[in-house]
Amino acid sequence: MGVTPVPVGEALTRLLRALEVNPRTMDYDLGKRSSQLRMLLRERRCLLVLDDAGDEAQVRQLLPDTGAGMVIVTSRRSLGGLEGIIRIGLPPLSEAESEGLLEAIAGSAPEAELSAVAAMCGNLPLALRIAGTRLASRPGWTMGHLAQRLADADRRLANLATGDVSLAAAFGLSYNRLHQQGKTIFRRLAHVPGPDFAVPIAAVLTATGSTLSDEDVYAAEDLLDELVDLGLLLADGADGFRFHDLLRLFAADRLRHEELVDTRTSTEHRMHDWLLETAIVAGRWFEPGFGAPPKTWRGLVSLDTEEHANAWLQAESDNWFAAFRAAAAAGRDQLVVDVAEAMHWDSDRSIDWPHWPEIYYSSRAAAARLPDRRQEITHLNYASWAASVCERRHAEGAALAMQAYHLADELGDLTEQANAMYYVAVAWRGAGEYAEAVPAYRRAQELCDAADNHDMYVQSCTGGAIALRRSGQTEEAIDAFHLVLRAIDERPLAPAPARVAKVVALANMIAALADAGRWRETVELAVVSLPESEEFGALSLIGLVHIALGKAHGAVEAVDLARDHLRRALRLCEEGWSHAESITEAQRVLADLDAR
Incomplete structure (x- = not known):
């Protein structure tokens, strides 16, 4: 690996000398010298290796035109300008290959220690060679000692050096070939908290103006392509990018050494603010009273449909959640509450996402510090949902919702009383306390009617029907689901609550029909509604429908289809689906079918 690429003329001279050409007969003109090389290669069967090529111009005049020879070119760049070649990308080694390379250099070691070192080397051959050589040159060390040294991420690159060979220096050769804008975007991408990202985040990190525009996105896209071309960044699908773990550490190291603390802080804050602003706009697609972004909103991502909004929230979930966590740590209470509020209706699609409890416990604490008591009630309820639905801590969920109910009663707020009673019922239903859950749902319905809260009314009706089904009152539950579907058609509901209620009611109604042994109706309704459940994306609802279909097909001896x-x-x-009762039922029915 060289800092300066070998000039084409010098490379031609070396090759001609290797082919035993007298220096006196070599032409001074590069084009004629290249023709002389091609003529010689045309007559010979040989392998030409051009290692660590800098760019296309360096390679182009060294390539033969015809003949029986073969050329292998290695480069940090993709050399996209070369034609008529086969490109072979070299990914990191497999885990087994990495462990084998370490053992070949440093000797045998326990499997767990080999695996740990290979993982911290990112399965990169150079990193593995350096690690193995360091261990082999220190007889008093074990693979475990090396793993401990590499475990410190801040010191990992420093520890991956031996003699005059250094992983950071190898990365630095590619980094130093970048122009200033390329270096800036590379090191600032270390701010991205998640494992991957799309172009707009890069645009936010590198934009110089006070407002962001499409031009910033186009500029960032060109810079990212350059990083990919140099092997400093990995393309991840059609629109995404990600770092190799060790390159992320190198980018963070360059960021610390080349940018002032104030610059780093302001850049990170700008990224966090953009992520949270976009998350709020995307989440409000599903929130009653909002929907599509306002015409005045100018974002860097397309949020013109619910599907686009939900796709962005999921694709960037690691990044906007990290920004949310940073806002909570900084005491930005109203922003924390606004983000959590915007996620409320969308959270029903992904109940098993592990971060909902932290989001709603954080928003509950933030709302309690704000002067608006109604916000406190709302986020007590959301914390109740997180405790009882996400974490199965039903007693705590019921206690939080009752706290919200009493606070709403003090304020004389019927809407918030209805919401709180609904969450009380949700917690009791989750705990299997159906005798308490059913009347609580009915009380929530009464309060919703009194407050003209139609959205929460259908949610309460749906929850009550599910509680009836779970308590074994199957026919009553089926009748209740019919009433829910009628209410969805007759009441003035916002789109998101209407869709949630419909998808949840249909999936649970199918399960109730299967419970009642009404097999034909089960299959007919499931065939119609399963695509909608799959599009909605809630794993629990999709699972319910598949279990009902399994029971129905098994009952009519369509055993293979049932399985x-x-x-x-x-x-x-x-x-990620984790509803123990439903999973146990699926396992039991499958075991019965296998026993036939």
């Missing part, structure tokens, strides 16, 4: 649906339901567990 397929039940196995699909169980595969959802691997994606």
Whole structure:
């Protein structure tokens, strides 16, 4: 690896000398010298290796035109300007290959220690060679000692150096080939908290003006392409990018050494503010009273449909959640409350996402510090939902919702009383206390009617019907689900609550029909509603429908089809579905089918 690429003329001279050409007969003109090389290569069967090529211009005049020879070019760049070649990207080694390389250099070691060192080397051959050589040159060390040294992320690059060979220096050769804008975007991407990101975040990190525009996005896109071309960044799908772990550490190291603390802080704050602003706009697509972004909003991402909004929230979830966590740590209470509020209706799509409890516990604490008592009630309720639905801590969920109910009663706020009673019922239903849950849902319905809260009314009706089904009152539950679907059609509901209520009611109604042994109705309704449940994306609802179909097909001796649906339901567990009662039911029915 060289800092300065070998000049083409010098490379031609070396090759001609290797082919035993007298220096006196070499032409001074580079073009003629290149033709002389091609003529010689045309007559020979040989392998030409051009290692660490700097760019296309350096390579182009060294390539033969015809003949039996072969050329292998290695480069940090993709050399996209070369034609008529086969490109082979070199990914990191596999785990087994990495461990084998370490053992070949440093000797045998326990499997767990080998695996740990290989992982911290990112399975990169150079990093593995350096680590293995360091260990081999220190007889008193074990692989475990090396793993401990590499465990400190801030010191990992410093520890991946031996003699005059350094991983950071190798990265630095590519980094130093960047122009100033390329260096800036590379090191600032270390601010991105998640494992991957899209172009707009890069635009936010590098924009120089007070407002962001499409031009900033186009400029960032060109810079990211350059980083990918140099191997400093990995393309991740059609629109995403990500760092190799060790390159992320190198970018963070350059950021610390090349930018002032104030610059780093302001850049990170700008990224966090943009992420949270965009998250609020995306989340409000699903919130009653908002919907599509206002015409005055000018964002860097397309949020013109619910699907686009939900896709952005999921794709950037690691990044906007990290920004949310930073806002909570900084005491930005109203911003924390606004983000959590915007996520309320969208959270029903992804109940098993692990960060909802932290979001709603944070927003509850933030709302308690703000002067608006109604916000405090709202976020007590959301914390109740997180405790009882996400974490299965039903007693705590019920206590939080009752606290919200009493506060709403003090303020004489019927809407918030209704909401709180609904969450009380949700907690009791989750705990299996159906005798308490059913009347609580009915009380919530009465309060919703009194407050003209139609959105929460259908949610309460749906919850009550589910509680009836879970308590074994199957036919009553089916009748209640019919009433829910009628209410959705007759009442003036906002789009998001209407869709949530419909998808939840249909999936649970299908389960109730299966409970009642009404197999034909189960299959007919499931065939119609399953695509809507899958589009909605809640794993629990998709699982319910597959279990009902498994039971229905099994009852009419379509055993293979029944097994397929039940196995699909169980595969959802691997994606994050964790409702123990439903999973146990799927396993039981599948075992019964296998026993036939």
